[in-house]
Amino acid sequence: MAYAASHDAHDDHGHHPSGWRRWVYSTNHKDIGTMYMVVSMLSAVLGGGLSWLIRLELAEPGIQFITDFQFYNVMVSAHGLIMVFFVVMPALIGGFGNWFLPLMIGTPDMAFPRMNNVSFWLLVAALILLVLSGIVGSGVGTGWTVYPPLSNIEYHPGPSVDFAILSLHLAGASSVLGAMNFITTILNMRAPGMTLHRMPLFVWAMLITAFLLLLAIPVLAGALTMLLTDRNFGTAFFKTGQGGDPILWQHLFWFFGHPEVYIMILPGFGIVSQIVSTFSRKPIFGYLGMVYAMVSIGFVGFVVWAHHMFSVGLTSSTRAYFVVATMVIAVPTGIKIFSWIATMWGGSISFKTPMLWAIGFIFLFVVGGVTGVVLANAAIAVSVHDTYYVVAHFHYVLSLGAVFSIFAGFYYWIGKMSGRQYPEKLGQLHFWTSFVGVNLLFFPQHFLGVQGMPRRIPDYPDAFTGWNMVSSFGALVTALSTVLFFYVVYRTLTSGEKCAANPWGEGASTLEWTVPSPAPFHTHEVMPKIGSQPAE
């Protein structure tokens, strides 16, 4: 292809820094993507470790080892913040997005390579600030939602919450810069012939995600700034006694927070679409339907925020609107699920590890999705609001949805990224142990929730013991499975087989499979010409 011919001609031109400069000053989308992946993995150890401590504490009724309940709340909050901002987003957007978006649209790099570097290092700074927030004071014991008045200075004195606010500010700035970069790159730098309707679905997913980030993050930034000045400079945006209102925070936070959940899941949709098509050896079914399903999920995602607030005292008419609007999202989501199945239907499927994760994603996302339809009904939502039912629901869509898509993407692309293929048997073992573990971990939480067990409590009435023990046992299985994953990573990088340019065969029709594995430092220096393929 065009790539091979162009490679030699550009060898001397290639700026190829080495040593620490290669990474710290990096403007290369692949190196930056790799660094995002590394940060995500390190954060996953931290955030996942916290969740195992939480499950350990909850394994039996009574206090096991956490005698400081503020510390328990800090762990719960830090787990949420780390998983959302420093594990899922960096892996899906910074990691896979940076790595494969330029490769898939046939462009040499991102539109603003130096801004890409800034995005990454801001994220590192944000992570450091968040970790510091747990060290400098009594920690952030507010939940990841940081609701005032609990997060106000009266109830959280000391600098912890301020550190967390600044951390989220930097993470937000990092995301907005990244989003601008993605949008510009996708809209202006596609290879000739790649019209918007010929872009791979992963690229579409990243484009929509980037727009969601661009529109949602500034609202969070505004709210965070208001909270910061409430805490430190005597303003009263969220203070009741002085004319403010804590519910305002919830509106602003969820106006960001609901699109945020689509920010975390849309890239996963994109990855799963690529994998399902590749391993079924079929083009994606109903490509245009898939694209516009994602567009409409992104759009409607902005007008449903108050379904997180059904119990705060909104009028019934307001709640009725949010019920209906929320249910609408089920329709495009259903289109995506059925289109994936239709893509597999009639296919010639090979069940390699990435495909297992993708099928696991589809099924578990349906389970999490249907409980989402249940929760869309304000009448039921208020009876299970802030219980473990909600915890089960959002872990099914995020922990079992988004995180499964990260693992799917990892196994799908690791050969391209490292030049070495993962060990197939171990990969499959990792999938099955994870699948069993997370279901044991999260399914019983539905039962705890309908019986009324509240979220974010360090001890529970004895009646909740049984399912909590099952759940904690599931956490143990999941933890062992994650240790296995790190072993797989180690084996892959040290003794994995050399990976061919396209290890997956004819089903893998996107452009990243036309460059060698590992992808060289510079790729697509001459843009490939696109015929009728890839996605349609």
Next chain:
Amino acid sequence: MLKNLKALAGLAGVLVASVAAVALAAKPEPWAILFQKPESPVMEQIVSFNDYISIVIILITLFVLALLIIVVVKFNEKANPTPSKNTHNTLLEVAWTVIPVLILVAIGIPSIRILFFMDKNPAAEMTLKVTGHQWYWSYEYPDHGNFSFDSVMVPEADIKDRSVRLLEVDNRIVLPVETDIRLLFTSEDVIHAWAIPALVAKIDAVPGRINESWVRINRPGIYYGQCSELCGVNHGFMPIAVEAVSKEAFKRWTDDKKKQAAGPSGVEVAADAARPTTGSAR
């Protein structure tokens, strides 16, 4: 699996029934997988609606699972070496758009009907005002002389029946059965949420706001619940307990309370009760 669920549900039912034979105490039960048995009109409607929607979502999930199993069995590379190139089927695509819409309409209509039923009750016969504090609840009875009291969790050391550990309080709320009761909620500090799974749809106690809901308790008993909005260090330790009694017993109880309030310490209590609790968050 469904059979197992049913068996478990049956087991839970038996447990609930055996407790009810002594005196109704609505609280979580070991290994239960369903809602606590509803004891108010609102929760009865919510639970029966949830039963209906649960059937719908279980069928949808099983349908998707069945499709996935068919795909795995019929379209693996051994069974089907040559993939089809079919990527469109307009009829199918219309069907999987329209049918979910119809299902959602079938869910949405009863959902919204219940939502408005749960709302305020203009015909309420009495009012209970609930105020959240870090970390206890206080209650006022404005229609019965405006007396008030605090309700604090009984510490573990003083608990005899372990099944109410973290659920029992020193002063239970006493309420009459078969009475439409208006509930008003506010908070003195941070946001709390008042929840009794068997009786009410939970509602937040928000500083600076008064939220309204209502309850009608079907039969006498003790109903337990817990704070359901993260409110700080002891969030897990501010439970709620309602003792529902006959109307006559309730009248006797309020008369007693009124007398106490009129006693030497009564002045202070009344002043306390009159103070607006919606003021500054300090």
